[in-house]
Amino acid sequence: MSVKTERRPKTKGKKVALIILLVLVTILAFDSFEAVYRSKPESIKSYETKNNNISTTGKPFVSAHRSGGGIAPEESMLAFKNCIENENFNVDIFEFDLHVTKDSQLILLHDDTLERTTDCAEVFKVKKARPENYTYAELRRLNIGAHFKNTEGEMPYSNLSGDEVPDDLRIVRLEDVLDYLISNGDFNYIIELKNGGELGKKGVDLLVKVLEERDLLDKTVFGTFQAEITKYVDENYPQLKRSASIMEVLEFYAAAMSNKKDFAPKYTALQIPYNMPYRMLVNLGVAKVINYAHSHDIAVQYWTVNKESELEYLSSVGADCIMSDYPDVLYKKR
Numbered sequence: 016m017s018v019k020t021e022r023r024p025k026t027k028g029k030k031v032a033l034i035i036l037l038v039l040v041t042i043l044a045f046d047s048f049e050a051v052y053r054s055k056p057e058s059i060k061s062y063e064t065k066n067n068n069i070s071t072t073g074k075p076f077v078s079a080h081r082s083g084g085g086i087a088p089e090e091s092m093l094a095f096k097n098c099i100e101n102e103n104f105n106v107d108i109f110e111f112d113l114h115v116t117k118d119s120q121l122i123l124l125h126d127d128t129l130e131r132t133t134d135c136a137e138v139f140k141v142k143k144a145r146p147e148n149y150t151y152a153e154l155r156r157l158n159i160g161a162h163f164k165n166t167e168g169e170m171p172y173s174n175l176s177g178d179e180v181p182d183d184l185r186i187v188r189l190e191d192v193l194d195y196l197i198s199n200g201d202f203n204y205i206i207e208l209k210n211g212g213e214l215g216k217k218g219v220d221l222l223v224k225v226l227e228e229r230d231l232l233d234k235t236v237f238g239t240f241q242a243e244i245t246k247y248v249d250e251n252y253p254q255l256k257r258s259a260s261i262m263e264v265l266e267f268y269a270a271a272m273s274n275k276k277d278f279a280p281k282y283t284a285l286q287i288p289y290n291m292p293y294r295m296l297v298n299l300g301v302a303k304v305i306n307y308a309h310s311h312d313i314a315v316q317y318w319t320v321n322k323e324s325e326l327e328y329l330s331s332v333g334a335d336c337i338m339s340d341y342p343d344v345l346y347k348k349r
Contacts, residue, residue, distance in 0.1 A: 085340030088160035
């Protein structure tokens with residue numbers, strides 16, 4: 016007679032311990048990778064270039080990502096004023112995002128919906144309100160600083176609504192931002208259009224018109240994640256400088272690794288999300304990549320870099336531009 020023994024099921028505790036172990040191993044592996052797979056500053060070469068987005072000073076351009084959204088409500092006029100009027104740092108390039116409104120105005124906004132940054136749920140009685148469904152005048156009723164939290168964890172503008180909201184905390188048009196910045200200095204721009212399809216094409220038409228009126232085409236790098244918009248720009252506005260699409264970045268990396276001789280891209284900038292784990296497979300923050308880009312007159316611009324160690328590293332190895340939510344910290348660390 017055989018005696019059956021009961022198998023004890025694996026406990027949740029063991030599973031949790033295994034997951035924690037795997038996470039720790041991954042972190043240690045990534046940290047080790049970061050320690051050895053970095054270039055030395057002396058590996059960076061100098062090239063003659065006609066691209067004014069390539070830094071020739073040995074220091075990266077300071078870019079206020081979303082107009083410095085870590086120290087003031089992102090993409091608000093208040094944030095731009097903070098960058099311009101602050102005596103503790105300077106900004107070379109302003110980065111921001113655009114959407115087309117119901118009445119064909121270009122407004123500054125990152126997300127496809129308004130709920131993360133504004134009080135649209137209270138004002139419009141809609142949680143996931145989309146900017147293309149409202150006119151510019153309607154959008155001006157919102158407080159774009161409603162959910163902003165500063166480094167101390169405070170929300171200084173959350174209690175403002177209606178007439179209490181100052182103009183510099185209301186959604187702003189592209190023209191108004193550019194006119195303010197032009198009147199206060201000579202800056203470059205990184206502008207991303209969020210809309211795709213026919214609305215995105217209309218947005219490109221509007222953007223090019225505004226830039227041409229202000230003689231800013233040569234000072235702007237255009238970006239989009241929409242393949243059809245990239246194609247539209249190439250076919251209709253070759254004078255508009257643009258950044259590489261995701262697929263073009265991967266093609267560039269392959270070309271750089273193989274030192275392809277007949278490489279001739281249509282874009283003038285690589286805009287790379289540096290602080291992503293994929294660097295263990297495709298590392299775009301090394302000398303071979305930066306040198307190859309510069310030898311082909313391509314600017315290398317990294318986003319969104321907020322860690323001080325990454326700011327210091329990229330500053331040392333020939334990054335042309337670093338986009339940071341904290342341009343004040345970047346200015347001191349570059």
